[in-house]
Amino acid sequence: MNTRNSLVFCLVMTICCIYASRFAQAAVVTFQQGDGGSFSDTDATYLEERAPTTNYGTDGVVKLEEEYRTSTHLLFTGLIGYFDILGDSAGQIPSGSTINSATLSLKVADDGRGNAELHQMLTSWDEDTIAWDALGNASPNPFNPTTGDPLNDGGGTPGVDYYAAVVASQILDTDESTYDFDIASALQGWVDGTSNNYGFYIIQQNSNHAQIYSDDAANLADRPLLTVDFTPPVPAAVPEPSALLLATFGLIGIVIFGRRRKR
Numbered sequence: 001m002n003t004r005n006s007l008v009f010c011l012v013m014t015i016c017c018i019y020a021s022r023f024a025q026a027a028v029v030t031f032q033q034g035d036g037g038s039f040s041d042t043d044a045t046y047l048e049e050r051a052p053t054t055n056y057g058t059d060g061v062v063k064l065e066e067e068y069r070t071s072t073h074l075l076f077t078g079l080i081g082y083f084d085i086l087g088d089s090a091g092q093i094p095s096g097s098t099i100n101s102a103t104l105s106l107k108v109a110d111d112g113r114g115n116a117e118l119h120q121m122l123t124s125w126d127e128d129t130i131a132w133d134a135l136g137n138a139s140p141n142p143f144n145p146t147t148g149d150p151l152n153d154g155g156g157t158p159g160v161d162y163y164a165a166v167v168a169s170q171i172l173d174t175d176e177s178t179y180d181f182d183i184a185s186a187l188q189g190w191v192d193g194t195s196n197n198y199g200f201y202i203i204q205q206n207s208n209h210a211q212i213y214s215d216d217a218a219n220l221a222d223r224p225l226l227t228v229d230f231t232p233p234v235p236a237a238v239p240e241p242s243a244l245l246l247a248t249f250g251l252i253g254i255v256i257f258g259r260r261r262k263r
Helices: 003-021 185-191 241-262
Strands: 027-031 043-048 061-065 073-079 098-110 115-120 166-171 179-180 200-204 212-213 225-229
Touching: 043 061, 061 115, 061 200, 098 185, 115 212, 212 225
Parallel strands: none
Antiparallel strands: 027 225, 043 073, 061 073, 061 212, 073 200, 098 179, 098 212, 098 225, 115 166, 115 200
């Protein structure tokens, strides 16, 4: 291959490599407490109306229940969050990415046979300190619907502590089974910056007690697992195709014209 052809070949290959870099490849990342990942730290706990100042951040399960009684109510709501998953480090999800799919997999320790709903949190919380009375008045009803007696203040208020809209829901009806919640819409909002990553609020609208394994479960495989398939944004520094095309033809023309003038 002569010098001119070698130069042309190198130029073409360089342009091809630049063009290829414009098409970002999809990636799949997983986050599960204890899996060795740098950003897999998981927060999961629950709130109990009967114990409004008690923190359950180290329990191996998250308890869920909604049962109003004439005396002692059984109200448990859950919280779960992955607060380190966004960023520009390897293993994180960059801002501006396209979320192709995102699944939160929760394993049931004790089925409640009720509909578990995930809502995005509107406020930040700390797994090590959060308790029932740290949030606004309980919902969906801050009073016992049977007697009208007020509950302990706290537990969470839609529109204040969490979004009223349901992100995803599943009926938890089988012990030791894993249920997948589609949370792609929530993650897309986080990477777009239209909402904050404060994790999720979990309600089970059923009087039967349910438990899901938390990040402190003894077996790693039982802990909440987040799986995200995403496509990172195209690097802003890469030139537009029209500019690259003009530059390519210009450089090739210079090489060819220069060779001809030397003959």
